[in-house]
Amino acid sequence: MEVKxxxxxxxxxxxxxxxxxxxxxxxxxFNLNYDENYLYIFFxxxxxxxxxxxxxxxxxxxxKNFVSAKYNEIMTFLDLFAYCKDDLSLSGKWIxxxxxxxxxxxxxxxxxxxxxxxxxxxxxxxxDKLKKACEILKGRKINQxxxxxxxxxxxxxxxxxxxxxxxSEFPAEIKLLWDENILNFMHYETTFYVAxxxxxxxxxxxLGENN
Numbered sequence: 351m352e353v354k355x356x357x358x359x360x361x362x363x364x365x366x367x368x369x370x371x372x373x374x375x376x377x378x379x380f381n382l383n384y385d386e387n388y389l390y391i392f393f394x395x396x397x398x399x400x401x402x403x404x405x406x407x408x409x410x411x412x413x414k415n416f417v418s419a420k421y422n423e424i425m426t427f428l429d430l431f432a433y434c435k436d437d438l439s440l441s442g443k444w445i446x447x448x449x450x451x452x453x454x455x456x457x458x459x460x461x462x463x464x465x466x467x468x469x470x471x472x473x474x475x476x477x478d479k480l481k482k483a484c485e486i487l488k489g490r491k492i493n494q495x496x497x498x499x500x501x502x503x504x505x506x507x508x509x510x511x512x513x514x515x516x517x518s519e520f521p522a523e524i525k526l527l528w529d530e531n532i533l534n535f536m537h538y539e540t541t542f543y544v545a546x547x548x549x550x551x552x553x554x555x556x557l558g559e560n561n
Contacts, residue, residue: 357421364428365405373402376431380506392505393423394551395487400427422543422550429540430504438534444510444527447541465542469549470522474515476556483555484511495525503544507535511548524549 373389383390388399398409398419407424408416473480480497489499495512502508510527526545
């Protein structure tokens with residue numbers, strides 16, 4: 351008998367919570383399509399469907415065939431639907447999420463290099479492919495870093511992705527900037543699920559997998 355990981359157990363709990371939600375209300379709030387069986391949402395320009403009866407979350411790469419979504423994706427959707435405030439708006443101001451006034455400060459300075467260093471290493475030396483991957487996600491180019499784009503997490507919520515390639519003095523670095531109102535959309539912890547999903551999707555595209 352296969353033993354489920356803690357991640358799988360937590361994801362299964364989230365699926366059960368989704369079944370209980372008011373799916374019509376969610377669809378209206380976020381302008382999502384739905385039918386008898388599924389609620390549909392685009393996450394980083396990729397189509398997902400959430401089964402209203404089982405809570406299962408799936409995604410498609412070709413618009414026809416669906417495969418199971420993973421932990422970061424499932425947890426992001428549940429938090430968005432369960433937590434998101436009713437009165438939503440973007441401030442237009444970009445900020446490092448660790449600097450938000452609502453986030454408890456530990457006294458230790460946390461940098462983007464600390465948070466995203468391993469992902470930055472995997473993108474190093476691949477600037478042209480990284481730019482192409484951002485454009486496949488319909489990112490809007492900005493003049494920051496070696497690669498800079500504003501990418502829509504969802505149709506209604508963007509994130510700013512900035513990448514600096516390594517040089518003789520500094521390691522490769524990723525910076526993510528969020529709208530100042532991000533914590534009206536999701537919990538602080540969920541921003542890391544969202545970030546990791548972005549990095550995973552970019553890496554898929556760079557490697558030519560499922561694009």
